[in-house]
Amino acid sequence: MRAQQQDLVRLLQLAYSGERGAALAYRGHAASLRDPHERAHVLSIRAEELDHRQRVGRILHALAGRPSRILELRNICLGGAISAFCRVGGWYLPMYGAGWIERRNLAEYERAARLALDCAATAHVEELLDMAEAEWEHERYFREKAASHPFSRLLPVWQSPGPKAGVRTRLQPATPRLAVHPALAAQTQ
Numbered sequence: 001m002r003a004q005q006q007d008l009v010r011l012l013q014l015a016y017s018g019e020r021g022a023a024l025a026y027r028g029h030a031a032s033l034r035d036p037h038e039r040a041h042v043l044s045i046r047a048e049e050l051d052h053r054q055r056v057g058r059i060l061h062a063l064a065g066r067p068s069r070i071l072e073l074r075n076i077c078l079g080g081a082i083s084a085f086c087r088v089g090g091w092y093l094p095m096y097g098a099g100w101i102e103r104r105n106l107a108e109y110e111r112a113a114r115l116a117l118d119c120a121a122t123a124h125v126e127e128l129l130d131m132a133e134a135e136w137e138h139e140r141y142f143r144e145k146a147a148s149h150p151f152s153r154l155l156p157v158w159q160s161p162g163p164k165a166g167v168r169t170r171l172q173p174a175t176p177r178l179a180v181h182p183a184l185a186a187q188t189q
């Protein structure tokens, strides 16, 4: 297996287990929210993370990779700990923390899409970009929620990652092949 494909498989293993941890954490986060709209929104994000896990699992399988047991265990522990914290940690910190993690997830799916292009796994690029865009939406939701709270004056939120279209345009200049990839060509027009 080439080094770039190994990097991609490792990144997908992290994402696969990370989505499980996220789903666990969001269950506790949703249960901690009093506002029914917020609770429903966090549960819809949780459903998207579970869908991502399935999709990443399929890509991993197609690349002859397998989930990592150690990462699975680590993320079950981490997700469970975050879930428990959400029940006692008030409103602001879980919103802030979720947004901060989503920002990292956005960057990781963008990086996975770039690696998929670099190692000629182009069939998976569109799906990885689609998941990056979903993480962009998640990041925006939690960042805007956190920024709306007075505590954000004490613990300020980070800068926006920029417009959603950036998920695709950031990939384009470095990869002329993108322009002829039908799925992406249609999306970037």
Ligand SMILES: [Fe+2]
Residues within 6 Å of the ligand: 019, 048, 049, 052, 105, 135
């Ligand atoms: Fe996700």
Ligand SMILES: [Fe+2]
Residues within 6 Å of the ligand: 022, 045, 049, 102, 105, 134, 135, 138
């Ligand atoms: Fe997410």
